[in-house]
Amino acid sequence: MKLVASTVFAAISLAVPALSETVAVTLDIINAPGAPDGFNRTLVSANGTYPGPLITANKGDTLVVTVNNKLDDPNFRRSTAINFDGIFVKTANAFNEGSPFVTEYPIGPNETYTYTVPLVDDQTGTFWYHSQLDVQYVDGLRGALIVYDPDDPLADLYDVDNEDTIWQVGDWWHNSTLPLLAGYEATGIVPVSDSGTFNGVGRYQGGPEVPFHVVNVEAGKRYRFRIINTSARNVFTVSVDSHNLTVIETDGSATAPLTINQLDLLAGQRHSVVLEANQPVDNYWINAPFVGGDPTRNLNQNATLSRAILRYQGAPDADPSAPMSLGPAAGELNALDEADLRPFVASPAPEPDVNITLNLVVTAGKAQWNVNNVSFLAPEVPTLVKILDGANSSSDFNVTENTFILPANKTVQIIFPPSDDDEEHPFHLHGNNFWLVKSNSSDVINTENPIKRDVAGVGAAGTIVRFSTANPGPWFFHCHIFWHFHAGLATIMASGLDDIRADVHPTPEWEALGPAYEALPPDEQ
Missing domain, CATH: 2.60.40.420 (Cupredoxins -  blue copper proteins)
Incomplete structure (x- = not known):
């Protein structure tokens, strides 16, 4: 499947079982054309999309992920390896953990490997998968992995939690990793991204006006939005105009509800937030500006263009009338301080040995x-x-x-x-x-x-x-x-x-x- 600017999300539809099941997923790792921010380039992708297919499972299931390495473009790294970020891996299964040269050798081109990953210790929450080989996921090989809890103790705080409430923010480069790496190694200067993407779409300065991703909500309902920073570098700052966000999960761990209106996510971090659709029916900006290096080193970058639209049912099919901002004004800012987070079930940290x-x-x-x-x-x-x-x-x-x-x-x-x-x-x-x-x-x-x-x-x-x-x-x-x-x-x-x-x-x-x-x-x- 070719990836065009309007392609924002691809999901593997998995039924939610009453009992533990085996969740079988096939990822074909291929070089495919794509234009997430309107700039055409070749990607390293899972099943031809960026982000890759959504993987979902239930608490206690077993993931069986078959990776078919079909990479054939000599301008990219040809081998691969897939890591399931944040998923607990028991000792006996360490060989399926997915870290090349630590727990496995990479998967070569035209080779297949199946990762069998039991979901253990009642682990649930928001995770993601990506290539762990070198910087390969910069070229697009990254996607969301959600483990649902049918008995979620926080379920009474939200009404909607599905594949449409997953937000993947990420940094994006127009050049591919091999020349970017060569430049980094020659200068010691980390490459600066061209743009940021929200569920696979973005804009860069002077580029085409790619339609922003739209998140649809219905007035009166409460939504659990699972936010994943799939970046290789950038820090994203997320807020929604006129709305509060209540943090209930951090990197797969349930947290005591904490209401804020803006939060930062470093590369690899995840949060679940509850948003109540309690404002007048309209379109509202979801702000996702980012920082990562000196923006004067890449004039394509305009972090203000990193955003999406929260659209209430009944609102016009149009961009919000409010100006694009970087988030709440200083006098209204209630930003998340990580040190204020507490676990949903309190427990002390053991003394160190x-x-x-x-x-x-x-x-x-x-x-x-x-x-x-x-x-x-x-x-x-x-x-x-x-x-x-x-x-x-x-x-x-x-x-x-x-x-x-x-x-x-x-x-x-x-x-x-x-x-x-x-x-x-x-x-x-x-x-x-x-x-x-x-x-x-x-x-x-x-x-x-x-x-x-x-x-x-x-x-x-x-x-x-x-x-x-x-x-x-x-x-x-x-x-x-x-x-x-x-x-x-x-x-x-x-x-x-x-x-x-x-x-x-x-x-x-x-x-x-x-x-x-x-x-x-x-x-x-």
């Missing part, structure tokens, strides 16, 4: 980031393979793999000291989530009732998180600005190595990925 300090430093003038003076380089042999083959200590891994060996069934505290860097780094933990003991937005240390999430900003004020190693595995912990990730801003938190060897029994299909990938010529890897 292990303390690790991570210092983030960029090498001036180069595309190189360091964590504790180490710039991460993906190992040639995946971490999981090394562990299964007997690796048992830090000395069994190259220094550049930045692998921390941790005991099982302990609580690990990660301290990010305050930084002089002016960019907030969204650090993301794979396979698990963490207690956010200290937010970068506040000096308050909260161990009594911190929220749990899987992406937290690291920057000027410092951040502290704690996570449990009760689920052993080699789990990526990295910056979700994927340009920084490519430049080395990543670690691997490898816990319970003996447990991994006892519990992980990969399939022959997984074992075949390595020889197939290593046999590929470099231009197909």
Whole structure:
């Protein structure tokens, strides 16, 4: 299917079962034409669309996602790998976690791999999937993944929660990743996006007036909008003219309802908000401006054009009459402070057994980031393979793999000291989530009732998180600005190595990925 400017969303329709089911999904990874913001280019896409097909499931289901790699354009990375961002992955299933060179080899062109991912620990909420290989998802390989809870304890707060209430915001580039990477590596300057997209459509300065995405509502109803920042860099600030938003979920974790009228989302972060359609029937702007780098480096960028329309039933088919703004005026602003969020069910963060300090430093003038003076380089042999083959200590891994060996069934505290860097780094933990003991937005240390999430900003004020190693595995912990990730801003938190060897029994299909990938010529890897 060709992607044109009016193509905003593609969904796999999945019936909501009464009992746990197997949810089978097929993703054909192809090079396809597209013009999300009116500029024609070739994409790396799932099933030919941007965003990729919506995947939905119910609590306790099992995802069975078959990935057919049909990439054939030599101007792009030809291999791929799919990660399900925020989904818990148990130790025994670590080989299906989707991190190339950590838990698997990439899937080469003309190869197929099926990820079987049971949804465990009653996990529900708002997630997404994307290519985890290098910066490939910048070219379009990203989409939403929603896990519904038939027994949602917050269900009495909203009336509507369906595929039409999912908002995916993302940064978009007119150039493809290989030349963008070459420019980044030559200058150390992270590429600045041409535009922002809302459910797959956007506008750039001087470009065609692509119709804005329309979100339809009915007066008197309450809507659960699930907002996902699928960016590789940009921070999006979301608000709706004349409407409040009540936050009820953060990165898959239910939160105590908190009413605000504007919220920021770093790359990879998600929130559910409840909007009550209680204003006069009309069209209202959904504002989604963004920041990410110096906009003077890309004159196509006009963050004010990043938006959608909230249209009440009965309103005319027209743009809102109000001017395009960046959000509420200063005197009316009630912005979300992450430190004010509380879990729906309060619980303390366990005291730490292990303390690790991570210092983030960029090498001036180069595309190189360091964590504790180490710039991460993906190992040639995946971490999981090394562990299964007997690796048992830090000395069994190259220094550049930045692998921390941790005991099982302990609580690990990660301290990010305050930084002089002016960019907030969204650090993301794979396979698990963490207690956010200290937010970068506040000096308050909260161990009594911190929220749990899987992406937290690291920057000027410092951040502290704690996570449990009760689920052993080699789990990526990295910056979700994927340009920084490519430049080395990543670690691997490898816990319970003996447990991994006892519990992980990969399939022959997984074992075949390595020889197939290593046999590929470099231009197909």
